[in-house]
Amino acid sequence: MADFLQNCLDGIATGAAYALLALGFTLIFGVLRRLNLSYGPSIMAGVFAGTALYMGFNAGLAEIAIATVIGAVVVGAYIERLCFWAIRKDMAVASMVSSFVIWMQIEEAVTLLFPDRTYAFPGILADAVVEFGPFFLRASSLAMLAIAAIAVLGLLALIYRTHFGLAVRAVSENPEAARVAGVNTGLVTFLAFACASALGGLAGFLIAAGDQQITPLFGLWATFKGLIAMMLGGMGSIPGAVLGGLLLGVVEANALWYLGVETRDLVAYMLLFVVLTFRPGGLMGQAALMARRAAESRV
Amino acid sequence: MLELHGLSKHFGGVRAVDDLSLTVNQGEIFGLIGPNGSGKSTTVNLVCGVFPTTSGAVLFEGQDITDAPSHRVVAAGITRTFQNIRLFGDLTVWQNLWVAQNSAEERSRGWFGRWLGGGQSGRGDADELLKFAGLEHRSGELARNLAFGEQRRLEMARALAARPKLLLLDEPAAGMNAEEVSQLADRIRALRRYGMTILLVEHVMELVMGVTDRIAVLNFGQKIAEGAPAEIREDPAVRTAYLGTADA
Numbered sequence: 001m002a003d004f005l006q007n008c009l010d011g012i013a014t015g016a017a018y019a020l021l022a023l024g025f026t027l028i029f030g031v032l033r034r035l036n037l038s039y040g041p042s043i044m045a046g047v048f049a050g051t052a053l054y055m056g057f058n059a060g061l062a063e064i065a066i067a068t069v070i071g072a073v074v075v076g077a078y079i080e081r082l083c084f085w086a087i088r089k090d091m092a093v094a095s096m097v098s099s100f101v102i103w104m105q106i107e108e109a110v111t112l113l114f115p116d117r118t119y120a121f122p123g124i125l126a127d128a129v130v131e132f133g134p135f136f137l138r139a140s141s142l143a144m145l146a147i148a149a150i151a152v153l154g155l156l157a158l159i160y161r162t163h164f165g166l167a168v169r170a171v172s173e174n175p176e177a178a179r180v181a182g183v184n185t186g187l188v189t190f191l192a193f194a195c196a197s198a199l200g201g202l203a204g205f206l207i208a209a210g211d212q213q214i215t216p217l218f219g220l221w222a223t224f225k226g227l228i229a230m231m232l233g234g235m236g237s238i239p240g241a242v243l244g245g246l247l248l249g250v251v252e253a254n255a256l257w258y259l260g261v262e263t264r265d266l267v268a269y270m271l272l273f274v275v276l277t278f279r280p281g282g283l284m285g286q287a288a289l290m291a292r293r294a295a296e297s298r299v
Numbered sequence: 300m301l302e303l304h305g306l307s308k309h310f311g312g313v314r315a316v317d318d319l320s321l322t323v324n325q326g327e328i329f330g331l332i333g334p335n336g337s338g339k340s341t342t343v344n345l346v347c348g349v350f351p352t353t354s355g356a357v358l359f360e361g362q363d364i365t366d367a368p369s370h371r372v373v374a375a376g377i378t379r380t381f382q383n384i385r386l387f388g389d390l391t392v393w394q395n396l397w398v399a400q401n402s403a404e405e406r407s408r409g410w411f412g413r414w415l416g417g418g419q420s421g422r423g424d425a426d427e428l429l430k431f432a433g434l435e436h437r438s439g440e441l442a443r444n445l446a447f448g449e450q451r452r453l454e455m456a457r458a459l460a461a462r463p464k465l466l467l468l469d470e471p472a473a474g475m476n477a478e479e480v481s482q483l484a485d486r487i488r489a490l491r492r493y494g495m496t497i498l499l500v501e502h503v504m505e506l507v508m509g510v511t512d513r514i515a516v517l518n519f520g521q522k523i524a525e526g527a528p529a530e531i532r533e534d535p536a537v538r539t540a541y542l543g544t545a546d547a
Contacts, residue, residue, distance in 0.1 A: 158415075161417055162414060162415050162416065162417060163397065163398075163413060163414050163415070163416050163417075164414040164415060166390070166394055166397055166398045167398060167414075169387070169389065169390060170387050170390065170398045173387050173388065173389050173390070174385055174387060176349075176385065177381075177385035177386070177387065178387075178398070179368070179369035179370060180347060180349075180369050180373070180378070180379060180381075180385070181373070181378075181398055181399040181401070181457060181460075181461070182369075182370050182373030182374065182378070182399060182401030182461045183370060183398065183401065184368075184370045185370070186368075
């Protein structure tokens with residue numbers, strides 16, 4: 001039991017970073033109804049911007065975090081212009097395929113600029129451990145959890161408490177009605193994309209700081225984790241992304257402990273399979289899916 | 300105030316709107332009627348920038364707004380309602396109004412004040428609109444839970460939230476009973492007293508005849524008559540094209 005609780009604790013810390021990735025995915029999917037497969041690679045490019053600053057100038061943690069976020073936002077904006085803004089709204093598959101092509105482009109570009117594959121990344125409070133009772137948590141995990149929690153709360157406040165968030169939700173639900181209500185849907189979409197990339201950049205920084213290293217394969221990893229966490233929670237659902245991220249983290253930590261490292265990803269895919277079989281809309285996306293079906297059948 | 304000059308929209312070989320010219324004057328209620336498929340809704344969509352025009356021009360207060368994107372049309376001072384209601388069902392009644400508060404005054408508050416604001420600045424306006432629409436007790440309800448008539452009223456209130464100078468109503472009486480139609484007529488007259496200009500696209504003849512100052516009749520995308528309600532009622536071309544066959 002104590003092992004299980006300890007695993008959950010570790011899982012929640014990792015899951016908080018997954019939740020950030022899933023939030024970025026769900027924000028983009030929500031406003032665009034299209035998948036951005038290049039989301040992970042844009043984050044990876046941001047992390048490499050951070051590591052360049054670290055190695056080249058021995059910059060501090062805050063500067064590296066800012067460089068990572070800015071790098072992810074810049075690459076994210078490039079993807080938005082190329083794969084989504086420039087491609088017609090009803091060509092969802094064309095957007096998805098082109099985002100995959102851009103993925104390859106980003107990975108190649110990063111590999112050319114950083115030929116050594118694996119690079120060092122500074123850790124947050126590396127090696128320190130916080131103990132409470134029988135449980136303990138790496139200080140870096142605690143920092144990850146705290147920063148991710150602040151970012152999630154900030155995003156929730158932005159989406160549910162401000163006029164911008166209201167516009168994002170309006171565009172998600174009905175872009176045509178939003179346009180006619182006077183919302184500049186192109187601008188709102190672009191800014192939502194930028195917010196998603198910023199969240200992704202933050203997640204990338206936290207994860208790379210936890211691992212204290214980075215490779216170009218991080219892009220693939222981040223897209224997978226974010227996608228799975230989002231689909232567990234429900235595509236386009238903001239609370240679902242948080243839930244999906246935490247659930248994925250907890251399940252993975254337990255799989256790692258009880259079944260071993262080689263089954264960890266397998267268990268994650270199985271979990272996704274089971275959830276989608278019984279709740280095709282994801283854990284929190286079911287209501288939205290049903291509402292959309294009802295709306296379609298009415299027309 | 301609103302001028303259409305030789306406006307045309309062809310979908311493939313179909314001339315949905317064909318060389319249509321008309322002028323809506325400031326402060327008047329202008330009716331646009333015609334049989335199904337005569338191009339009324341297409342005209343509204345062209346003015347609002349829903350799809351591009353084939354040829355012709357749309358002028359609003361002398362400013363060329365032909366093919367302007369929808370949010371610019373709203374910024375210029377034109378808002379609309381839809382024939383089939385398009386509210387944000389997952390937002391509350393009051394949020395539906397808040398999201399549409401895109402008037403020039405709101406825009407002038409700058410990026411941070413407007414986009415990161417919590418909506419307090421528009422609260423007074425929204426409350427007034429809710430009262431106008433008879434929805435003040437439904438403010439916190441999700442729009443999807445409203446009754447049909449309430450949704451129609453909310454959509455009209457949302458169109459007013461951007462403080463337009465010209466309001467386009469696309470078949471606002473569709474699906475309403477006689478009681479609701481008469482309340483709608485009262486609301487339209489009240490808006491005129493506030494100085495609103497209205498372009499009313501409608502099938503329900505008693506509403507059009509009862510509230511409009513002037514009427515244009517479309518058939519196959521072309522204007523076949525224009526004049527005061529009494530003249531339109533007597534026009535032989537209109538009687539054959541429309542009144543003789545439709546629900547009046």
